[in-house]
Amino acid sequence: MRLELRGQVSERMVYCSPVFAVIMTFLTGMLIFSFLGVNPTQAIITFFVEPVSSIDGVAELCVKATPLVLIAIGLSFCFRANIWNIGAEGQLTIGALAGGGLGLLFFNSSSQFLMPGMLIFGILGGMVWAGIPAFLKIKFGTNEILTSLMLTYIALLILSYLIHGPWKDPEGQNFPESRLFPEAGLLPIILDETRLHLGWIITLICVPVAWILMTYHLIGFQIRVMGMAPMASNFAGFRGKNIIWISFLISGGLAGLAGTIEVSGPIGQIIPVISPGYGFTAIIVAFLGRLHPIGCLLSGLLMALTYLGGDNAQIELNLPNAVTGVFQGMLLFFLLASDVLVRYRIQIIGYKNKHRNVE
Amino acid sequence: MADKKPILELLEICKGYPGVIANNRVNLEIKPGQIHALLGENGAGKSTLVKIIYGVQRCDTGKIKWKGSEISQITPQIARKLGIGMVFQHFSLFDAMTVEENIALGIPATLANENLKQNIIDISEKYGLPLDPYRYVHTLSVGERQRIEVVRCLIQNPKLLIMDEPTSVLTPQEVDKLFKTLRRLSAQGVAILYISHKLQEIIDLCHVATIMRAGEVVDTCIPSEESPRSMAEMMMGTNLIVTKKNERLVSEKPYFSVINLNHQATMEHGTDLKNITIKAHKGEILGIAGIAGNGQIELMEVLSGEITASDDSLVSIDQVSVGNLGPRKRREKGLGFVPEERLGHGAVPEMLLWENAFLSGYQSMKLMLNGFMNVTKSREYAEKIISRFNVKTPNVNVTANSLSGGNLQKFIFGREILQDPKVLIVFQPTWGVDAGSAAYIRQSLMDIADRGAVVVVISQDLEELFEISDKISVICEGELTKPEIVENITVENVGLLMSGIKPSGNDILGTQL
Incomplete structure (x- = not known):
């Protein structure tokens, strides 16, 4: 497997990649919550909606x-x-x-x-x-x-x-x-x-x-x-x-x-x-x-929300404070990953071709 | 050889990339022993076609026939097995390995045996490609390195040899040697597909030329029956501007001078400059010839001010010392310059054209307002460059890297020339630029010399230097020869000096008088 440079980097994708990272963080977050035995939808609401539901x-x-x-x-x-x-x-x-x-x-x-x-x-x-x-x-x-x-x-x-x-x-x-x-x-x-x-x-x-x-x-x-x-x-x-x-x-x-x-x-x-x-x-x-x-x-603002959500999750769901760090880390990870994929595409090379690549 | 059956036939090859058609219904046939030129401007689809033949890329539709039978799938390995060899423009060699080791790495394992050394020696003798299998690559010249690539192909006994712009890095003497080898191969029945945009070479060497433009084959011709001009016009589809030299008034005193400048290279494997002296007069074009890597990069840095001289008085413009000044201050004194690398040095690839116009023009064109960029004025300036220098672009709000090489180079030249420099220093002005833009750029250099500017052209392209220069110096291992009037010297003389051979006697070049 190797990464191959894309010819033209789409301007729109560069700005879409943070959005994509946020979505992936949400999805992975829900997965983690369900492993922790918490209802994932409830957890996401506790984390991201409840903290900002009042003035x-x-x-x-x-x-x-x-x-x-x-x-x-x-x-x-x-x-x-x-x-x-x-x-x-x-x-x-x-x-x-x-x-x-x-x-x-x-x-x-x-x-x-x-x-x-x-x-x-x-x-x-x-x-x-x-x-x-x-x-x-x-x-x-x-x-x-x-x-x-x-x-x-x-x-x-x-x-x-x-x-x-x-x-x-x-x-x-x-x-x-x-x-x-x-x-x-x-x-x-x-x-x-x-x-x-x-x-x-x-x-x-x-x-x-x-x-x-x-x-x-x-x-x-x-x-x-x-x-x-x-x-x-x-x-x-x-x-x-x-x-x-x-x-x-x-x-x-x-x-x-x-x-x-x-x-x-x-x-x-x-x-x-x-x-x-x-x-x-x-x-x-x-x-x-x-x-x-x-x-x-x-x-x-989004990152501030992870702090508030983490606090709220501690109180409401008895989750450890480390949840905040996990969310922030995931966000960065997915952002970097989608940035790489905006610029490169993954090419899977068969075993045979791997030996002698001319270019 | 007209009765011979073609060894390779391409039928209706099409290849598209998102947004462009690189090859559109291309037909081509190559016969054994034929030296076949593939000619076209940058972006005409030559490289794509060659990659399809060598199996690096696959065509969308079309057929490839080898010795009359169709090949369904082609990869570089299959191509090599069939007997197709390719010498790429950029070498793939390991500096820290010997010639033999490098060759062993690029051939099938069955050939990389204990006989390899002898094989290399035999082949290099047979084809006039002297090569010592024990030498390390980093000790070899560019011409010798290319020989490794050629020998690597020949050892596999090819029926078709593809060469991508092989002479762009060679001295005239090395070119002659290469041509002898290629002719010998041709006489033995090896077909050669020769890609180049150097028209004179094609006329000298090739039997047939196929001319491509915008992805299509537009013409074929017998090069020996054509002139460089007629072929260039076929290639571009328009009439070529002919540069013309006017008689100019040359100032008595030198206007731009460098005196005994020494400079230690800052880059690794750079070349130190030794005792460089340049005296350039107004209304004069001084050409500096040399093989890449002989101190041109360092010379350019010192002349532009990107690296300042050890003493202020070493470089001067109009008797005013500027040695300690950086590029910005030197521009104030009337210096303009165009670096070799367009993307990343002369222009910022990801920035818009108007921002790139601002990059070097913000002072002399007054594109600032209280420290802020004056966007309207910068745009107007960029638009002026585009219209005056025929830059093909939809507008000034596109990034520099979306322009073709030739168009971006015209933009950069326009940006510098419209600032009306008193001294213009350019490095490889037409490197990788299509023939039309190249002619345009050369003409604009002559025009500003006509207006009384000093022009210094550092280039590897001797044809170009002989066309536009009034005097030519040669740089070799960081030393610059005395300039000679262009009428008094020959390409061969300059070629010898470029390879470091100094004719005996004091009068180095003037003996041709």
């Missing part, structure tokens, strides 16, 4: 989707340039610490500038953390996959140190948690009696801005050219180093922003676990969304 549920969905969409949009810039920043989790953490740190520093403040300041610090924090692998790649040619990933663990350890040490709430009975942010350091709620906060609006603004930047700005053009044809990028005289810097800083900045939004939105303080792996899940979100900001928005 509160939809609001929760948007709260979960906020960091995923933001990070995925940023990662799209990197991935489009063929730069493999997989350390968004670390950039999110440092962003949360930088933004949240400002909130803790002014824990008595009621200034209206505190919140914008925290967001800006969050962005800068993420940029600094993403700037390290960018610098190392440009200066020493290191592999950004390794450096960005390892920096994630460093970031998590810094978080752990701060929260167990200097930033621990003095009145917190020795729990590893920071003080609560002041009112002025919390993102305002935009829908009463839900947790839906201003971060969602920020996300919705980022989507079209990123789309325009990617499609019609010279920066986006350079990033796309470098990713699709690095030689053509040289031909045009684009500076490869600048493109590396820019794409790392955009994605780091957005991850840092997502981190600050998390701590100053739904969480309200700095705790040992800020993110349940948003930075990693966003990689799936970015690819599922075809590295396109609007695609990222849709796939971010």
